[in-house]
Amino acid sequence: MAAARTLRIGLIPGDGIGREVIPAGRRILESLPASLNLKFSFVDLEAGYDTFQKTGTALPDKTVDILKKECDGALFGAVSTKVAGYSSPIVALRKKLDLYANVRPVKTTAGNSNGKPIDLVIVRENTEDLYVKEERTIDTPNGKVAEAIKRISENASYRISKIAGEIALSRQSIRDAAPGTATRSQPMVTITHKSNVLSQTDGLFRETARRALAAEKFSSVFVEEQIVDSMVYKLFRQPEFYDVIVAPNLYGDILSDGAAALVGSLGLVPSANVGDNFAIGEPCHGSAPDIEGMGISNPIATIRSVALMLEFLGEMNAAAKIYAAVDGNLDAAQFLTPDMGGKATTQQVLEDVLKRL
Amino acid sequence: MAAARTLRIGLIPGDGIGREVIPAGRRILESLPASLNLKFSFVDLEAGYDTFQKTGTALPDKTVDILKKECDGALFGAVSTKVAGYSSPIVALRKKLDLYANVRPVKTTAGNSNGKPIDLVIVRENTEDLYVKEERTIDTPNGKVAEAIKRISENASYRISKIAGEIALSRQSIRDAAPGTATRSQPMVTITHKSNVLSQTDGLFRETARRALAAEKFSSVFVEEQIVDSMVYKLFRQPEFYDVIVAPNLYGDILSDGAAALVGSLGLVPSANVGDNFAIGEPCHGSAPDIEGMGISNPIATIRSVALMLEFLGEMNAAAKIYAAVDGNLDAAQFLTPDMGGKATTQQVLEDVLKRL
Numbered sequence: 001m002a003a004a005r006t007l008r009i010g011l012i013p014g015d016g017i018g019r020e021v022i023p024a025g026r027r028i029l030e031s032l033p034a035s036l037n038l039k040f041s042f043v044d045l046e047a048g049y050d051t052f053q054k055t056g057t058a059l060p061d062k063t064v065d066i067l068k069k070e071c072d073g074a075l076f077g078a079v080s081t082k083v084a085g086y087s088s089p090i091v092a093l094r095k096k097l098d099l100y101a102n103v104r105p106v107k108t109t110a111g112n113s114n115g116k117p118i119d120l121v122i123v124r125e126n127t128e129d130l131y132v133k134e135e136r137t138i139d140t141p142n143g144k145v146a147e148a149i150k151r152i153s154e155n156a157s158y159r160i161s162k163i164a165g166e167i168a169l170s171r172q173s174i175r176d177a178a179p180g181t182a183t184r185s186q187p188m189v190t191i192t193h194k195s196n197v198l199s200q201t202d203g204l205f206r207e208t209a210r211r212a213l214a215a216e217k218f219s220s221v222f223v224e225e226q227i228v229d230s231m232v233y234k235l236f237r238q239p240e241f242y243d244v245i246v247a248p249n250l251y252g253d254i255l256s257d258g259a260a261a262l263v264g265s266l267g268l269v270p271s272a273n274v275g276d277n278f279a280i281g282e283p284c285h286g287s288a289p290d291i292e293g294m295g296i297s298n299p300i301a302t303i304r305s306v307a308l309m310l311e312f313l314g315e316m317n318a319a320a321k322i323y324a325a326v327d328g329n330l331d332a333a334q335f336l337t338p339d340m341g342g343k344a345t346t347q348q349v350l351e352d353v354l355k356r357l
Numbered sequence: 358m359a360a361a362r363t364l365r366i367g368l369i370p371g372d373g374i375g376r377e378v379i380p381a382g383r384r385i386l387e388s389l390p391a392s393l394n395l396k397f398s399f400v401d402l403e404a405g406y407d408t409f410q411k412t413g414t415a416l417p418d419k420t421v422d423i424l425k426k427e428c429d430g431a432l433f434g435a436v437s438t439k440v441a442g443y444s445s446p447i448v449a450l451r452k453k454l455d456l457y458a459n460v461r462p463v464k465t466t467a468g469n470s471n472g473k474p475i476d477l478v479i480v481r482e483n484t485e486d487l488y489v490k491e492e493r494t495i496d497t498p499n500g501k502v503a504e505a506i507k508r509i510s511e512n513a514s515y516r517i518s519k520i521a522g523e524i525a526l527s528r529q530s531i532r533d534a535a536p537g538t539a540t541r542s543q544p545m546v547t548i549t550h551k552s553n554v555l556s557q558t559d560g561l562f563r564e565t566a567r568r569a570l571a572a573e574k575f576s577s578v579f580v581e582e583q584i585v586d587s588m589v590y591k592l593f594r595q596p597e598f599y600d601v602i603v604a605p606n607l608y609g610d611i612l613s614d615g616a617a618a619l620v621g622s623l624g625l626v627p628s629a630n631v632g633d634n635f636a637i638g639e640p641c642h643g644s645a646p647d648i649e650g651m652g653i654s655n656p657i658a659t660i661r662s663v664a665l666m667l668e669f670l671g672e673m674n675a676a677a678k679i680y681a682a683v684d685g686n687l688d689a690a691q692f693l694t695p696d697m698g699g700k701a702t703t704q705q706v707l708e709d710v711l712k713r714l
């Protein structure tokens with residue numbers, strides 16, 4: 001038997017329920033079947049509002065250094081955003097590690113579909129747009145005027161569209177491998193923008209995405225586009241129509257929360273921040289101060305984020321096992337947290353998923 | 358009997374189904390009961406893609422001049438946005454007439470609620486944000502980089518928040534007048550922003566909105582806030598919770614399409630572009646090239662926009678009559694266009710509403 005692959009994973013719980021769900025993610029990794037021949041080592045890292053209060057910075061250099069030098073991947077929980085003027089370290093982390101794609105699959109399971117099976121993924125550009133955070137404020141005789149830069153580059157638009165195309169192809173090959181259950185016969189990418197107003201910035205995104213997806217290797221992919229307001233509308237009217245949605249940073253942020261509403265809870269939706277050689281799994285939900293410390297936060301988004309991180313680290317089998325265990329938990333609907341209408345604790349959901357692993 | 362008030366209304370059908378719904382709006386105005394003591398005169402005005410092709414400009418000076426000099430209000434249909442690089446004249450019109458508020462009520466009727474009665478209004482800032490359309494593109498050795506300015510001013514944020522507060526109060530006084538049916542006891546304004554990323558621009562919006570709504574006259578208004586991604590999520594999870602939502606331009610654009618999805622069709626949702634002395638009614642839907650010329654476009658959004666325009670011109674009774682006629686049509690559900698699952702034509706829906714007027 002080949003030597004086990006060892007992956008070193010940084011754990012950044014952050015604030016609030018981040019501290020409840022990240023330990024669940026760690027347990028999942030530790031409990032993967034030995035047959036997968038995977039080993040993990042962990043390093044606890046700091047970031048977030050509490051870190052900011054203790055050390056004066058929300059994202060210590062040490063955290064970034066250790067991620068870069070020692071780790072293969074990481075799990076990020078959530079950070080408090082309740083404080084005016086304080087901005088989340090996840091945005092800085094994405095830039096510092098050049099994790100240029102934010103991949104957010106939104107999927108119903110058999111037992112959780114409300115009749116409309118949804119299986120889409122939002123591929124969000126993760127480094128630019130308004131997230132460059134270049135802002136200034138001018139005092140004028142008529143009051144303050146603040147400006148922010150929205151930056152869209154050909155480069156970043158190209159690479160995110162290419163990833164979107166690749167994800168569309170890989171999803172199709174998974175469907176092809178299970179033809180009986182496939183819900184669509186052709187991969188599709190929907191380009192989202194607002195080029196009817198922002199002809200240069202979003203125009204560049206649109207045009208570059210079209211060009212990237214016109215490459216020979218994507219010839220089987222059906223490419224369409226939607227203006228962002230209409231995209232939100234259609235996402236709610238016919239979510240089952242969509243496969244891969246590619247969008248600039250801010251639209252992707254908004255669309256993924258919207259899509260999460262369709263599957264019942266933000267507590268179900270994972271994400272991965274992906275670069276060429278690194279991936280950070282991150283649940284889409286926030287720090288949820290309203291339920292912090294009650295032990296009832298939904299660990300599913302984090303558990304799925306663990307799987308997603310593993311996918312991008314090349315561990316498809318491990319990922320598939322975790323997804324199946326989660327689907328089993330949701331379909332049985334015996335242990336669900338309150339956001340899903342259940343009464344289970346974080347711990348009970350975790351144990352149920354572990355049992356199915 | 359006092360002399361009738363005469364209102365002169367500009368009609369700007371634009372492109373596509375704009376040409377089918379604006380005539381329906383005119384018919385409504387012409388058919389208002391004589392007891393209201395209102396007279397209308399109309400002037401047909403050009404704008405849109407066809408105008409652009411004919412004259413080289415999408416918004417002729419003549420259209421703006423006549424609106425400014427002769428008209429009390431106007432109805433705007435929709436314009437084609439399918440063409441890259443061509444941008445909608447409605448954005449220019451809003452700025453040229455300083456129609457700084459875009460008011461978008463989204464409401465279910467008794468027969469159209471799916472169990473969750475929704476009655477909210479999105480108050481969208483209508484003159485700035487990314488809609489200032491200040492963009493530039495730079496050629497770099499690594500490809501093109503485009504930038505757009507997002508501008509948020511204290512002034513515009515203040516006046517839009519004040520309008521939001523006033524609308525919240527006026528909605529409460531309508532509820533107070535019909536206590537049996539009221540769904541909420543206190544007016545509420547939800548401020549939407551993304552100040553966790555855009556601390557200066559959206560931070561200024563947030564802070565200014567808080568200040569505007571802290572005025573003595575709004576002391577009965579409950580003020581809360583939501584980050585835009587979470588706002589989209591909550592809008593879908595508990596739309597019945599919201600009353601008035603105030604937002605910068607782009608978020609307002611996205612949120613109103615999202616809210617429209619909740620009531621079944623964009624074809625139901627009206628808007629008014631409102632300035633200090635002028636209002637343009639505008640259905641929220643677009644030019645809908647897919648159904649253009651088929652005679653099946655839903656006239657309800659335009660008919661409600663007529664009522665909304667009249668409200669802002671001070672004609673509350675006329676507006677109430679129109680709303681009631683529309684509610685009657687929807688609740689009877691006998692004449693509905695295909696977007697609502699019915700088989701009626703634009704003309705049949707119009708006749709049914711007229712009958713109920």
Ligand SMILES: CC(C)[C@H](C(=O)O)[C@@H](O)C(=O)O
Nearest residue numbers: 081088090091253553554586
């Ligand atoms: C916390 C916030 C800065 C972040 C974002 O806007 O990217 C969050 O909403 C997300 O989607 O991960």
Ligand SMILES: CC(C)[C@H](C(=O)O)[C@@H](O)C(=O)O
Nearest residue numbers: 196197229438445447448610
């Ligand atoms: C057509 C477009 C420019 C417009 C906007 O973005 O304002 C439309 O979406 C709207 O909401 O009226």
